[in-house]
Amino acid sequence: MKRREALGGRLARLKKEGLNPPLNEKETKNRQEAFGLSRLEGWTEINPCLWRRSVRYDNPLDESYSRSLVLPADQLVKELIFYDTETTGLSTGAGTIPFLIGIGMIHKEYFDVIQLFLSDYPGEIHLLKELNNIFQEEAVYVSYNGKTYDSHLINTRFLMNGLKVNHRFEVDLLYPSRRLWKKILTDCRLGSIEKDILGINRGPDIPGAEIPDVWFDFLKNGKTEKLERVFSHNLQDIYSLAILLHTIELITDGIVTHIPYDRFALGKLLLFHKRDEGIELLERELKRGNRKAGEFLSLYWKRMGEWEKAVDLWKEMNKRGFHYFSVEELAKYYEHHLKDYGEALKLIDKILKGPVPPSPEIKDKLLHRKKRLIGRLAQRD
């Protein structure tokens, strides 16, 4: 009869090896067969219930995007980590876990994607530790909706497992994508952007809503048929993230012309980042008939104290037909900046008698302004 190991000895062994001691070769093979994963390409069980594989692509990115709007200044692409999780549900509460994590990184001319797969719950601690090994503190993390979803989920799992959460600098491509394509696409899901903007055809893909059930079905019945589609879905998400980042960078640098995007939104964004190309873009948009672009640019000049440029724009916009915004701004300019109350009054009358009758609310505002101007003129006389 096998002698029971003394408690002290067992505790010492657990401390050294952890709750799940490493598997020997035979055990590994048995488990692969038991999980059915050995039939799937490239997977190795690196810890109990934690599997890993690497997939190599050509690098779709440039060396760096020194004038990037979405990345930190002079960010090198080799320090970027693209990531995406597949989870057991949508809630970021304690009951949801990531069972598959894809991590994309640049290695010289290659874009390598590491996938970590959890074949059962006890492997989670190993998954998180492995993630910690891969994640580097100085890296910049690129995701899609990761700020809201993936990063919270990962942080929650670290906390639940008593692991330290390191701060990660996150670049979420959802928001720049929304700016560029919100008005062009019906929605800005990654799949829609892939299909309609990046021209990527995924082929048969698994809908995200079905993903949790695939994993639960695998846990209960060991079914791996649909699992491969989940792995592919995750790989595609990671690779698309890289293509998307590259495309956004080319668009902001004015290199891409064949892809549709909201030029007004990009102009605003460039101007916000004090990039002169924003001015050119908004001027071009105004010439194409987009008065909103002119309004935005004129307010920018006004804020900068460049009155001449602002006034030129207001006058130019009015040449193209009556434009309430420009006339009102000119009236403000004459009243408050030049103290030319007579000219301001003429402009207010122009709006009141203009081709488009103002709403009662605006009319009240204009009449109030008119009364004030008449008072000031009388005072001056």
Next chain:
DNA sequence: GGCGGTTAGACTTCGACGTA
């Protein structure tokens, strides 16, 4: 179906200026 980041619009605050 829960969560939370972003955004646009509403609201508030503040400084400049004119008037009594």
Next chain:
DNA sequence: TACGTCGAAGTCTAACCGCC
């Protein structure tokens, strides 16, 4: 000098949207 008004800037809030 005190008060009122205006426009600009800053702050707040509600709605939207994408993740599985």
